[in-house]
Amino acid sequence: MSTKEVLLQQALILFRREGYDATGVQKVADAAGVGKPTLYHYFGNKRGLLNAVLTTNLESFWTEFDAATAYNHEIVKTLESIARVYFDLAKRNPEFYAWFSTMVVTPNEGDIHDEVAPLYERQLNALMEVFLAASKDHGNMKGRHQRYAYSFLGVINSSVQAYLSGLIKLTDREAFDICHQFMYGIFS
Amino acid sequence: MSTKEVLLQQALILFRREGYDATGVQKVADAAGVGKPTLYHYFGNKRGLLNAVLTTNLESFWTEFDAATAYNHEIVKTLESIARVYFDLAKRNPEFYAWFSTMVVTPNEGDIHDEVAPLYERQLNALMEVFLAASKDHGNMKGRHQRYAYSFLGVINSSVQAYLSGLIKLTDREAFDICHQFMYGIFS
């Protein structure tokens, strides 16, 4: 593994365990077994490191996410695909998911908000598009697409949190269940 | 307002806006218009300040919470009461709720985790008790009380997040809706 990859790996571990603000650049460099200027050579500054951690760990997620959010006139199946994308990320990279999912709801100012907010909005906007497109097929969800996007993400996160706590497994059945339960609340 | 109250108020604002770790004790003292030793006189150390912010802002919440979690053989009504307790806190003290709700899911080490974890567990345990008691009346929720406690909190938080974002209002009707939708998923 290259020095750069080791730095990214250790940064993620420390950011998750102690928080971004509480993690000094020195500590990351020490954990990676290199000097501080090496870190600055690769990432420019602390925020660059944060950005790199986010980008690398979300690379394949975005690919799957963009594919899943292409609405195909079957809202429930579309939501199931989306849920599975999140489940996959959680299973493939639980350390990162646990960290990222807490940051998207953190209203702090500073580096974290500036870097994470656009990533969250991109998810929210794509989900809103899905519900907006679906509302042309189903008349029952007038103007609530924004609220649906919010709470659907909440439902997914709730399952993943249970998974990360060892309570459940993230099966296709689980994705099926939460999507059906979610849509029931809208249509009924 | 006493000096102590001003310190608690400013600490909450800064903790929420910039995060606990990123907020220096000096900044809190400056914001309150007093010297640093004044802060240490009242709270001992930074963690004592954190503890005091949590305790004071949750004082009336716990009273209402303990009353609401007394299961009375009507699971839906009990859940509604609980939801309203959270809604009340969010409406009465949105600044605090926005801060606290992000911390309970943050798996960091350090002061925040040590102070917040027991508060979260107390909520979780009380909710588990509710579902456990209810499972004696309803046979359909065998051994899943822990998972229900998790996801019920998730549902509530999802509503409150939507409220804090200006999307919805936290009415009694909203509490009714989410509890019914939640229980449907369990019984069906």
Next chain:
DNA sequence: AACTCGTTATACCGATTGGTATAATAAATG
């Protein structure tokens, strides 16, 4: 062999961190 280029280390910068020793002040009590 000379040279370049990407990578890394030593040592340092000013600013800020959490925390404190000392003492001046204010109010309350005798």
Next chain:
DNA sequence: CATTTATTATACCAATCGGTATAACGAGTT
């Protein structure tokens, strides 16, 4: 009025913060 007691400020501590100037290092290239 004198004394205590609670409250506040000035000034400081070692440690760490994010960030950098300088240069040594090894691998290729010419």
